[in-house]
Amino acid sequence: GLNIGPLLKETGVVTYDPGFMNTANTKSAITYIDGAEGILRYRGYPIEQLAEHSSFLEVAYLLIYGELPTDGQLNDWDQNIRSHTMLHEDLKSFFSGFPRDAHPMPVLSSAVSALSTFYADSLDPFDEEQVHISTIRLMSKLPVIAAYAFKKSLGQPMLYPDNSLNLTENFLRLCFGVPAEAYELDDDVVKALDRLLILHADHEQNCSTSTVRLVGSSHANMFASISAGINALYGPLHGGANEAVLNMLRQIQTEGLEPETFMDKVKNKEDGVKLMGFGHRVYKNYDPRARIAKAAADEILGKVKGGDELLDIAIRLEERALADEYFIERKLYPNVDFYTGLIYKAMGFPEKMFTVLFALGRLPGWIAQWREMIEDKSTKIGRPRQVYTGEVQRDYPGI
Numbered sequence: 001g002l003n004i005g006p007l008l009k010e011t012g013v014v015t016y017d018p019g020f021m022n023t024a025n026t027k028s029a030i031t032y033i034d035g036a037e038g039i040l041r042y043r044g045y046p047i048e049q050l051a052e053h054s055s056f057l058e059v060a061y062l063l064i065y066g067e068l069p070t071d072g073q074l075n076d077w078d079q080n081i082r083s084h085t086m087l088h089e090d091l092k093s094f095f096s097g098f099p100r101d102a103h104p105m106p107v108l109s110s111a112v113s114a115l116s117t118f119y120a121d122s123l124d125p126f127d128e129e130q131v132h133i134s135t136i137r138l139m140s141k142l143p144v145i146a147a148y149a150f151k152k153s154l155g156q157p158m159l160y161p162d163n164s165l166n167l168t169e170n171f172l173r174l175c176f177g178v179p180a181e182a183y184e185l186d187d188d189v190v191k192a193l194d195r196l197l198i199l200h201a202d203h204e205q206n207c208s209t210s211t212v213r214l215v216g217s218s219h220a221n222m223f224a225s226i227s228a229g230i231n232a233l234y235g236p237l238h239g240g241a242n243e244a245v246l247n248m249l250r251q252i253q254t255e256g257l258e259p260e261t262f263m264d265k266v267k268n269k270e271d272g273v274k275l276m277g278f279g280h281r282v283y284k285n286y287d288p289r290a291r292i293a294k295a296a297a298d299e300i301l302g303k304v305k306g307g308d309e310l311l312d313i314a315i316r317l318e319e320r321a322l323a324d325e326y327f328i329e330r331k332l333y334p335n336v337d338f339y340t341g342l343i344y345k346a347m348g349f350p351e352k353m354f355t356v357l358f359a360l361g362r363l364p365g366w367i368a369q370w371r372e373m374i375e376d377k378s379t380k381i382g383r384p385r386q387v388y389t390g391e392v393q394r395d396y397p398g399i
């Protein structure tokens with residue numbers, strides 16, 4: 001019943017690949033993944049080394065510009081980002097238009113989309129200087145927008161950024177600081193958050209990054225393209241999974257379920273229940289980011305809270321899943337989201353903010369991928385084909 005006639009006529013060949021399981025949409029020199037071996041490298045550097053030794057800003061520079069920065073370059077990059085954190089006051093008033101209990105992800109994507117109206121002087125994708133200033137503006141302002149979306153949901157006043165702080169420190173202060181009180185940064189929390197941002201910084205052609213590229217392939221500006229990527233990330237099968245993991249762990253806790261009972265539900269596919277935070281389109285082995293996040297969870301939960309019952313449930317679920325035929329057969333391992341939500345919770349973020357934190361981390365990847373696409377002269381507008389399955393032709397019968 002598939003009508004492949006027109007495609008065959010045009011090209012002589014038809015590729016039907018729902019979900020792009022086996023179709024490369026682009027060439028890219030940014031991120032390398034070997035899903036079978038559980039390997040992730042940014043610009044050739046293993047994620048383990050970057051997470052251990054570098055900072056989020058350094059990794060962002062690496063992804064966007066292709067090489068690790070020198071001391072001087074890192075300092076300029078940091079200073080440049082610090083000096084563009086202010087939001088236009090009119091953009092601030094934008095936040096009051098949303099309902100108080102608005103989810104911060106659509107608030108984030110709307111505000112990023114609105115940057116196209118506030119910075120109409122830097123929208124030309126082929127002007128290097130404009131691309132540079134849009135890069136800095138996004139890197140500086142996204143954490144501020146994210147923190148404002150958070151404050152809005154709490155009904156608390158928004159603080160102005162403190163540019164004596166770096167990106168990660170500033171973001172934490174804007175989220176948890178209150179006016180007229182000094183905010184004390186906890187070095188362990190800053191380090192843990194910085195590391196999680198590194199883990200999320202790029203992941204080649206995932207759903208949101210492909211969205212950024214597809215939208216950008218029409219020569220839409222960087223703000224518009226990245227706003228679309230944020231919306232793609234919002235979905236529970238992508239960035240929304242970290243929130244879903246915590247909801248799942250809470251449900252197991254409040255219903256007093258044994259991990260085995262929950263696993264039976266998953267394996268019997270009762271009501272479509274999945275073990276959230278497990279499985280990945282590309283990793284058919286342990287997600288290397290999950291390993292680093294698990295170690296960070298042990299560390300931060302130990303320090304900040306002295307252990308956590310939800311972490312224990314997560315560890316028990318993982319142990320059981322890794323020994324279970326259902327998961328082994330399907331090569332389902334923990335992905336990065338399995339442990340990150342627990343860390344965010346320990347830092348004081350509510351579930352609604354988890355995907356926003358993912359977006360903050362993924363920003364340099366989106367920027368790097370958008371720029372790589374624009375710089376590649378062979379880029380064509382993304383325009384998938386289809387296999388038509390409807391009526392071939394009918395005569396209009398009149399009502």
Ligand code: ACO
Pocket residue numbers: 236237238239241266273274275276277278279280281282330332335336337
């Ligand atoms: N729990 C239980 N079963 C699962 C899970 C899971 N988490 N993930 C996949 N499966 C099963 C499927 O039901 C399917 O079983 P079947 O062969 O009996 O039909 C088989 O494993 C293959 O799964 P697909 O859904 O076909 O795999 P796909 O590559 O399309 O999906 C995805 C990958 C979306 C990540 C999926 O594993 C999933 O939904 N996981 C839970 C959500 C999640 O954690 N998402 C975060 C992804 S990572 C990220 O975005 C950062």
